[in-house]
Amino acid sequence: MGFFDRLFGGRKRDEPADPNPGVASETTQDAVPEPAPATHPAAESAPEPDGLDPEELAHTTDWLREQSHVNFMINSRDSNNRQSYAMIESGLVQIGEEEGLSTEQALHIIRGAYDLRKRWATRYADADMSGQLRQAFFRIEEYGFLAREHFGISTGDGHSYMRNIARGMNPVPAGYVFFHAQDTESLVDGPATLHLRYGKIAYDSTDAAGKTAEDEAVGRKLMDFLRDAGFDPDWNGKGTGAIAIHDMAWYAMPVER
Structure with missing residues (x-):
């Protein structure tokens, strides 16, 4: 993943959106429940x-x-x-x-x-949840997982990037969690559901059911960290389902101009 892609890693102008935003992996179909419509602050349009x-x-x-x-x-x-x-x-x-x-x-x-x-x-400084999530990611990394924000453009390449990075680390993290560029885009105009994808890096199991169970163990640990950070995350408990943070508000102060 190049520097330019990392900095400006959103979808290209005519690139399709991720077809399964609530899916944890590129090969599974279990989605989290649809959230209630969010109330967005009014955006200003340029002439x-x-x-x-x-x-x-x-x-x-x-x-x-x-x-x-x-x-x-x-x-x-x-x-x-x-x-x-x-x-x-x-x-x-x-x-x-x-x-x-x-x-x-x-x-x-x-x-x-x-x-x-x-x-x-x-x-909306009092409503901002970005610092809260970053603190949760910091604790998750302290525990031994890899945590990244705005990583990859879609679910599939996000998983690939995370695994490639993790396998080059010493020690190799036990698991990982991330959200990708299209997830960030969904938060642009106000609170919305943020989907977190995750997985185990090196599986002990050789069959699909065993690997899914190991992913679920990662998911349970992530839920603990998110709750400790003050979130009320939504997850179906399956290794095939993404973890959702509904009404996620991202109003971080941008870098100094």
Whole structure:
């Protein structure tokens, strides 16, 4: 997973969404229950720029707005791996230009998203749950699992990235947990369900049922950590089902501009 992909790891503009957001692995179909509709804070829309077909322009503008929000959410002031505003803006301008926007149009969208995230971070500071989740991930890593946020674009490549990283570590973590870029995107406009995927790294079992049981053991331990962090996670208890945090609010203060 390259640096550019890690920083700007959302879906490409015409890439389909993950078909099974509530599934723990790419090969299983058990989903968590659908949450009640979330109440989103009102988003501010940028004036429509000129130069592209109106429909294509609207699509591109919405896409760059979403990717801008995502990057400012992940690269917040309390993130240990945050990138500078200048680096984030430069990368977002580049991908905006590649999609047909002018530099000025791209900057208007990016800076508008940044300003809105700052206002939301101030207004909804008491509702923000991102620090709470990061603290849970920190404790999970202390225990000996690998925990990553905004990792991979979909369920399948998220699992692949996590396993590849874990197998190169010494000692190798016993298990892992992550959420991917499309999960982050779902939180852009306000509280929504965040799905956490997980798994065992090195299985003792050789059959599918045994491996699923080992995944379930990882899931139970993760549920303990999440509850200890103050969450009320939802899980069907099966190694094939993702863990859900309903009404997850992410209003972290973005990195200094």
